[in-house]
Amino acid sequence: MMRATRRTLLKGSVGLALTAIGPLTVFDTAAAADGVLSFGDATITVVDTTVGSAELWAEVPVKLTAPTTCTIVLEYETLNGNGTIGVLPGTATAGADFVVARGFLVFQPGEQVKLVRIPLVRPLEAGKSIILQISDYGYPLFGFAHTAGEVRSSEQPSIATAYANDEVALPPLPSHGSVIFSDRLLDRDFASDDGHSPSGAPCWQSRLATGRRQDGNRELGYYADPALNPETTVWGIDPATGCRFIQAEYHDEGLSDGQGGKLAPGWRKETPFRFSAAIVTSRTLFNRITIDSYVEFDIRMMKVPGSWPGLWLLPVAPGWPPEIDILEAYITASPQYRDDVIFSSIHWKGEKGPDARGAAMPLGLVEDGATLFSRFNRFGCLIGKQQIVYYFNDKPYCAMPNLVGAGPWYMLMDVAVGGPAGEPSDPGAFPARLYIAGVKVIQF
Structure with a gap:
């Protein structure tokens, strides 16, 4: 039963064991104990280091115990240690010892060491220290697991001199291949309930193979079709861009079941569906x-809190897992929500049941000025025999081992409501649209 599909929640940058909580499936958090941040069989440690009494910077190694097979994203921050005061960049504070450093560390497959550089306002005095904290990056949904290391002053050479940044490049997008599928979804009868147009020709299907709801994920939207749910719009053509869009909408009176009642989520039957979701x-x-298939979606999203757009692949063979998630955007109402963060992941059947790996990636690390909402972007994945690589505007940003097999697969695009994106804070901000400039598949 597709209770979790791609709607399984990612707890941190690397998914761990699955745990069922009622009808909702989530990941156990990454664990931090005794200065070690654990990701399954791998651990992250911050190496305690030293700086000379005349130095005006510190370089701190962050280590992975073994080369990773999947992308891991971490966040770092410097904190006041023993007797020290940190100052924000570009500001001045009397008695400040160091400039606060914040940022991200990305371990790509094969990498084990990253160095964090901490600027000092003045040489670090004996007996003082600076803390470098590393967090599992699960923003904006989850709490963090932490580990930390310490920087102290010493007359001995810095321990960081024994380390160097690992640099293992992800494979570039191949330059050859044959386009075996391409569509802008502009046909009038581009989608239907059974996946066939009035002429009988195949078209996009307006629902999941298992139905029109995802109760197991506590979603608040019903996957509607305008032919079946006349109070909904679901899709259209944007006159400004000439592109197809699909959309989630708000319906204050709830969605009709066609029999005088209201459609209601199975997990919250006392409240009707007040949101329609969209999927093709x-x-x-x-x-x-x-x-050796490369799948690419050219899309733009809307920043509507409580909406949950996704681009994903499911196998033709019935049953779940496996699954490949190219993009999930959990759009929340948090003022700290970043406009460039997506989740990319895989789900497969492990020895103990469903398992997953995934990474939350700030795309600003891949492309300056990256945003999900103000322009169209191309999101894709190349399915290799050993590795699945994800691309943003032709640039590789993430990779996972191919634990999901060869497929064959088909594509899904949707705008869900609720689940990990939370209750919409402003129903009046809907509809939440996913604009689609085109979809293509290239075979190499």
């Missing part, structure tokens, strides 16, 4: 994605 899948139209 290529299950009947194109389902031949396999090894």
Whole structure:
């Protein structure tokens, strides 16, 4: 039963064991104990280091115990230690010892060491220290697991001199191949309930293979079709761009069940569906994605808190897992929500049941000025026999081992409501649209 599909929640940058909580499936958090941040069999440690009495910077190694096979994203921050005061960049504070450093560390497959550079306002005095804290990056959804190391003054050479940054490049997007599928979704009858147009030809399907709801994820939106749910719009053509869009909408009176009642979530039956969600899948139209296939979506989203857009792949064979998630954007109402963060992941059947790996990636690390909402971007993945690589505007940003197999797969694009994105804070901000400039599949 597709209770979790891609709607399984990622707890941190690398998914760990799955734990069922009622109908909702989440990941156990990464664990931090005795200065070690654990990700399954791998651990992250911050190496305690020293600086000379005349130095005006410190370089702190952050280590992974073994080369990673999947992308890991961490966040770092310097904190006041023993007798020290940190100052924000560009400001001045009397008695300040160091400039506060914040940022991200990305371990790509094969990498083990990253160095964090901490600027000092003045040489670090004997007996004083600075704390470097490393956090599992699960923003904006989850709490962090932490580990930390310390910087002290010493007359001995810095321990950081024994380390160097690992640099293992992700494979670039191949320059050759044959386009085996391409669509801008502009046909009038581009989608239907059964995945066939009035002429009988295959088209996009307006629901999941298992139905029109995802109660197991506590979603608040019903996957509607305008032919079945006339109070909804669901999709259209944007006159400004000429592009297809699908959208989630708010319906104050709730969605009708067509029999005088209201449609209601199975997990919250006392409240009707007041949001319609939207999904289109290529299950009947194109389902031949396999090894050496590159799948790309050219899309733009809207920043509507409580909406949950996604681009993903499911296998033609029934049953779940496996699954490949190219993009999930959990759009929350938090003032700290970043406009450039997406989740990319895989789900497969492990020895103890469903398992997953995923990374929360700030795309500003890949491309300056990256944003999900003010422009169209191309998101894709290349399915290799050994590795799945994810691309943002042709730039690789993330990779996972291929633990999901060869497929074949089909495509899904949707705008869900609720779940990990939370209750919409402003229903009046809906509709939440996903604009689609085009979809293509290239076979290499």
